[in-house]
Each structure stands twice: as structure tokens, then as C-alpha cells.
Amino acid sequence: MSEARQTDTTAPELLVSQEDGIGRITLNRPEIRNPLSLDFAEAMNAALDQLEDDPDCRVIILTGNGPVFCGGAQLGSVLVIEEVDMDWQYLVLRGVNRMIKRMRALDLPIIAAVNGPAVGGGASLALACDVAIAAPKASYYFAFGRMGASGADMGCTYLLPRLVGTMRASQLMLTGATVEAEEGRELGLFTEVVPADQLRAAAERTAQAMIDASPRRATAFTKMALFRGETMDLESCLEYEMIVQNYLFRGDEHKERLNAFLNRKR
Template structure:
């Protein structure tokens, strides 16, 4: 029996999604698409998931589109191509809009659509061997691929995004750290634990508040300041009424009171 092309692992409130095609450099293929959607269905339906890690098995995060499965020098069915492209577009959208924060643990090179998967995550941590390859020109395709032309300018600015996409540039881990594509770069052997430690820290925080923070961050990219402030006011007033806020506030006050008594 063939091994699943996408694995879903759980450690407490942390879900770990693993692209599992190491023999094909975790490339985006025909069978990987429904497997990703199925895993995202499971994650979305599990209220116990407080944080998600997305990574690849082996030395590569994701090689982008599979050159054999989804591309051909011969005539192809345009309707099937469009359905496949839109299917992967929905994967990126679902990752970006998951309620739980998503961490990309970029364990190696990520090309084209593979880089888009990582950029759709809320936070990306990278191994020293990680790299983003925006090399669409090698196969005569545009940079309008799985959200790259939308995500990249919002991370690095429009001029740098134009430079990377139009010149077909690759970005090393350290360059990505400087550009703001990665929050942290660590030795390859340490990446799984670093990503898991960050996920555990996020998961230990107030889950409702984390979801609201993510909503505010995502919405804020599309609106002016005054609109964002009004939206934040609505979200924060909702957070004020939550049981988690009341419980954590009570606990904090008790600790502060004890600290004051000891000083006295």
C-alpha cells in the first residue's frame, strides 16, 4: 500500500502537516492536491487544534509543480489544468485563513508554488539549507502562481517582489531573513524542535485571542487605518467578554497581589 502523500501528526494541541513525497522532492502533483484538502478538512474540523506546522519530509520543503504530473510539452486539457490550478489556489487560501496560526518549517528549498505554501503561513522559520526559488521562467510560466504575485509584495514590498519574480531570483535562508521572508533561521537539525517549541508557545496562549489577532492581521492588509481600528475595536470587545480573558486576568491579579504582599 502506497504511503500517504500528506501526513497529519498531532502532539497535544499542535497539528503537524507533512508533505510526504520525498522521492519527488515533495512536488505538487495530482494526488497531493486532494490529500492536502483532506488534511485541511480534518484540521479545520478539530476545535482542539491551537497551532499548525507545515513542513516537508526529507531535504526539500516543496519543489513546486511536478514537472511530469501536472506539466507536459504536449497538448493538454485546458479545463483540467484550470481545475488543478484553482485547486492549489484554494489550498493556499485555506492555509492563510485557518483559524489556528500556521508555522511554515521550511526545511529546504521551496520553489514556485512551494514557496507560496510557505508564504501563506503566518510565520516561517527556516533551516540554513532553506531557499525560495522564484524560477518560473525556466519552464516558461509566469510568477502569477498559487498566490506568489499577491503574497510576495506584502512580505518584501512591490519593488523587491518585482525583482525576485521578473528576474527569476533565488533567495537563500539568510537573505530571506533579511528581507522578512523568514522570522528565524536555525541549523537544519534544530528546525523541527524550534518549530515545535514555537508552536507549543503559541498553543499555550489564549486560543480565542490568537484567532482574533490573526483575523486583525489578515484584515488589516486590505483596509485603511481607520477601518482597521474599527475592526480591532469589535474584536477586542469580543475578547473582553470571553471566559479565557476573565480567567487569565484573575490569575494575573492574584500573582501580582501575592508579589505585593511578599514585598511588604
């Protein structure tokens, strides 16, 4: 059993820890609906860096403290105030966008345990994860258009169509729709919906299944291939997969697992 570790992240926005190979990042401002901000994005990027640098960490569970997963941009924050200096607003948006890119490119898979509403950019935060599991009160609310801003925010126009198709993504974003948990599961936005008191356990089961399925390096290459495959044609995917497999076939981890499998068959 690996030692439980708490990161040195002191930002109140997040609680970060790692135990038994499972990293945990918890949005921790429930009194203001776990909002997005520059401080949050910087804390999130630091947490992702630290967990990726931890050799014992194999997978990350992302969830929210309280009834809301993530309330999106805090009304009145620099993300939404018109009078704020545009250079500062651009800096904030770049910081938040870097967080989304970091999540997608991270070596470790991320499981979103969506405990409640994921609003606006909060929906993009969950969509940027590799797997999403929902509690019954989880929902996605594509809300920015209702406030006169573009619904195209934090990679949503990249992430959502790849999960539900362009036409359905257009319908959801252009109408400012709310997608409840069961509908989200039917659309492929959640892999499963479980009772609220079983959400943590369900996320941990999926995390453990990922840990058991393959070594960390193989998991990282699988995630990378999936990420790159979103923008490559079939020929490029096949070429990339061949290079990755050739590299992994030469590694000790593959040889050890292959020998163990063959010995079980005898």
C-alpha cells in the first residue's frame, strides 16, 4: 500500500492528495459554487503537475465539494465584468485554457466524479476528463450564451461534438440547454449514473480497473494515442500506433506481463 500524500498546494480552491495510486483533486469553494478563476486554473495546473510527477500516482479523480461540481465563472469576476482591463481578462482566459490543454495532454487518466451541476466552463472542465461518472443530481448547463457571451468556451466546441456529434452539440449549445444525469448517460457524456453516496466508490472502482489494466507508461501512451487520434486520419493513427507498440514491446513491463500471462495458460 502506497503512502497517502498531501501536495503542498495551499490554494483554498482545491484539495489535492494521492493514496494507493489514486490522485484526488477536489474543488473546494462550495460556499460560492466551486467557481472558475485564474487562481483556480493556476492551482489546478500546479496540482496536475505535482500528481504527474509523483511516480506512485496512476490515475486522478476530479470532483467537487458540496452540492455543485463547478459553477463556471463566478459572476462579477474578471472573467465576466465588461469594464475589466482586456489584457488582464485575456490573461485569465489563457490560464483557464492552458488548464484544459494540460488535462488532455496529461499522462494520467482523469475521472470526473460529477456530484452536481457543471455550469458553463464547469461543463468543459468535466468534458476534458477521460471518463465521467455522475450522481443523480449531476447536470451540464451550457449557459454562457444566455448572458450574451459565446457558448464556445474552454474548448467546448472541440470536446462536445466529439462526444455527441456536431448536430446535437449545436442544439445543446445554441439553446443553452441543461442535460440531466440520465440524459447525459444516454448521450455518452457520462459512462454511468450511480447513487450520490456511491459516487466516490464508483470512481475508485474505475480508477482501480485502470491501474490493474496496464502499467503507467502503457496507460500514458494509450491516452496520448486517443488524444492525437482526434485530429489524425486513419493512416496517421495506424502509423502512430505501430511506433508506440514497437516501443512498448521492447520494454521490461511488457515482457514481464507477457510471461506472467503465458505461465497462467500452462
